[in-house]
Amino acid sequence: MKNNSINILVVDDEEGILDVTEGYFQRLGYEVYTAGNGLEALEILNRVTIGCVFTDINMPKMDGLKLAEKIREKDNTLPVVIMTGYPSLENSIQTLKNGVVDYLIKPVNLEQMELTLQRILRERELFIENLILKEEVERQERLKQLNRELLERVDEVNTLNRVMEDFSLTDSSYGIFNKIVDLGVEELKADKVFFHIYSDEDKSLVNMASSDCGIENDIINSLFGNNLSKAANEFVLDVLSTDQNPCLIAGQGKNERLDEVVHSLMIVPLKIRDKIFGVATAFLFEKGRAFTEKDIYYMNFITQKAASAIENIALYENIYDNLFATLYAFVTAIEVRDLYTRKHSTRVAKYAHMIAKEMQCSEEELEVINFAGSLHDIGKIGIRDDILLKPGALTDEEFEKIKEHPVIGADIISKMGLWDREMGIIRHHHERFDGRGYPDGLKGGEIPGLARILCVADSFDAMVSDRSYRKKMEKSKAIGIIKENSGSQFDPEAVQAFLRIEDQTLLDDD
Template sequence: MTDTPKATLLFVDDEESILEVASEYFKAKGYHILTAGNGRIATEIIASQKIDCCFTDINMPEMDGLELAEHIRKVDNTIPVIIMTGYPSLENTIRTLKNGVVDFLIKPVNLNQLEICVQRVLRERELFIKNIFLSKEVESKKRIEQLNRELTYKVEELNTLNRIMTEFTTIGTSFDLFKHVVDLSTELTHADEACFYVINETIGKPVQVACSIAGGNGSGKLAPLTIDHTAGDRVCNGNGDIGQLILENCDENKPLLIRENNHVAGLPEDIRSMMLVPLTIREKVFGVLAVSVFHGDNRFSEKDLYYMSFMTNKAAYAIENIALYENIYENLFATLYAFVKAIEARDPYTEQHSNRVTRIAMELCRAMGGTQEEQDILNVAGQLHDIGKIGIRDDILLKPGRLTDEEFRIIKEHPVIGASIVERLGLWDREKNIIKCHHERFDGKGYPDGLAGERIPVLARILSVADVYDAIASDRAYRKKMEEEKILHIMYSGSGTQFDPDVIKTFRSLYEQGCLKAIIDSTN
């Protein structure tokens, strides 16, 4: 459209920063830009100036975006209205579409995408204006019917896209993300199967990492990742060579839609319809989503391909975010663990103490019916439980004889110092509390807070047993490890005073089975 650069755009938002950014960007593109802080001011502008397109927020003082859209529809229904909001909902979507809104964008909006939206809307506006003057009464009726169908489709489409965006923001691990991609693919497209392949240049073929088999009803379930188990494995190993088809499509880096398998080269005959959608990270193909139909009359459409492309795009951003988080997490833990190694390097007698305590605590937790999450928490807390000793002077930490009262007071500060170190990272709240409480006693005579009984976190009670056992069963700076009879007397007699009786009961069972002694002996 030759006059697009001369088009007048009206941006309505109560956030000055959004108005400034949009104004600067579109003015640089040759557009004439008008701005308003709310709907009432916008109505005054519309009454006095020619407007080609209006972008508006929903929530604004005096007159909100929905009221403005209704006003524009009444005074000049040729002005397209596009809603921009950071709080999308189905109710708002339906209300905006009923008010004549032509599109619904979710903040933050990419400016390049916004410009594409402007160009499309202005082209549609030109056609719309022509239709107003050229259409007859019958054609107008057909147009209304078509708009109703488009309205229904648009609501369904927005619901689907909003669901994809929402669900991918809550996924925490790479495995869960790949599983969600294939499960959602079978559900949205009613496919029989969806598989995700990572492109591995080293072995020269796609590697399947997740598969969902739906049976055509959209109820996807994760399939075992075994060779030749699923149709996805036939993709790369059997009848035809879809593996090669995937690699060729990766070179093109474009989604591929095979609506109907009319003897397509490389495609097994039992696949009736198929989509191959690349997942690209930083302009390089990371993997491919393969979605297939084996039975019935279902065939994929351009709409299905659009949904799958949109989903892989969102998945790519999620993968990058997960990788970044996992890298930061691993680096932080490596730094903290280096502190622990530094402490153990100062005292050769305590080398591997944190590893042994962690293994013993996790074994106790598992035997007591602890969840995998609780075991993971102990894995972190156990490794870091003595990190606070980094703040204790060597002449106290390594003293071979009995500590004075003042020295003991200083060394009792290490749980609080350790908890403070972990707290500053903003991570591991439960682990922080375990580190702080691992020297509390069941009878309330421990430190630093004198907590008793169930006021002490249960995982701290478990860690306390593991810590004391390893301390007396291993060589220390001030003494050799104790005899077995004395070790057991200290542990068992501490039930109900120093230790939680339930933990000691489990300790006794595991000790008699030889599990705990084996952990100590393996690193001594």
């Protein structure tokens, strides 16, 4: 009973044929179903799983060709064998179209029928195996492809995130220009990246940042000199004049010297509010490498993020400047009320800046002391006029009130939340080196260094200016007092620096 798992269906309108084939195949161990026409056959197919169909052509109700067509619609893997007494070319073509796998000529030899059946079943098995195998291979392929795409997307998202993060950590325009260049090298693997600021007015490019270059210097120098050479400059300008969108250029014969050395060149304008602010250019010198569309997409993303970072900084600087202007207006307002302190803050800022410079303070510190110097007495806004403007000596109580001004000033500045260092300097500009000053009685190194400098500048200017309660002092006398109080009231280092510059502009009358 080797074939008991296979059901066959024999369809013929001649009952004799059905009987003979049924008996024959049953003896061989097949389960045999029989039908007198196509309709009956379909009815059986609907309820039984059949492995192979043998069918006559000419039958009542539904003929064999129609049956084959129906079977094909239902299950195109089910083999159909046509048995016909009158083979014709037309029939053969029709049967093949309907997916019939073979046909036998009547009268049918039963052994031949069985051989056909075995061959067909074997073929079908292979066909199904192949189908499964093919599906599996395709599935694997699809998976691999999806995986590749996924990895690419992850890579892309990571790159974009890195770009965003990098710009969010940058707080100066120069930092941003350098970041564009660094990211060009890191993410695009460019051999050289430049960033230029573009002036629409005189159609010029000014180099703001360029990457270090891994390739031989003489190649770079031959092309660019220290900067982007005139040729490259003109070339980029030429491109910008016709196309303001990111573009890729490689050996287009527009410029012989460029084509010789540059294998692939990318020009990506950085636009702020639709106007070109600058241009990022990236180069590949190595033959066989070229930028791709994806590279240009990245560079475009980088310049876009840079553009918004630049805008933010500009906005911040604008707010910062506005705020400073407002605060400074307060200081001026205080000084205007008091004839004797007019321009005091401006001069103190100037002197403190000079001393700090002499002490080799950094650019940033110089900026901080300039700011703090200009606003150091802003706290006086909180002191009543009758005390602040009082001619003659102050009572102890009044002096205590005056002494509140560094704290009030530091409070005002702290509310802005922008200037912590400046705030500290303003708070401590009346501390003494020996710890006997106010408001906190800090001593020596506890006092911020810039506050110690400011203290010398403030005291000097106070002594050499007229005050409501006394006449101004001779400058030489004031310098003498500063010297005498070095180490007690003043930081000796700040005094030393002050003395080194005292014969310069510091003593000029303004």
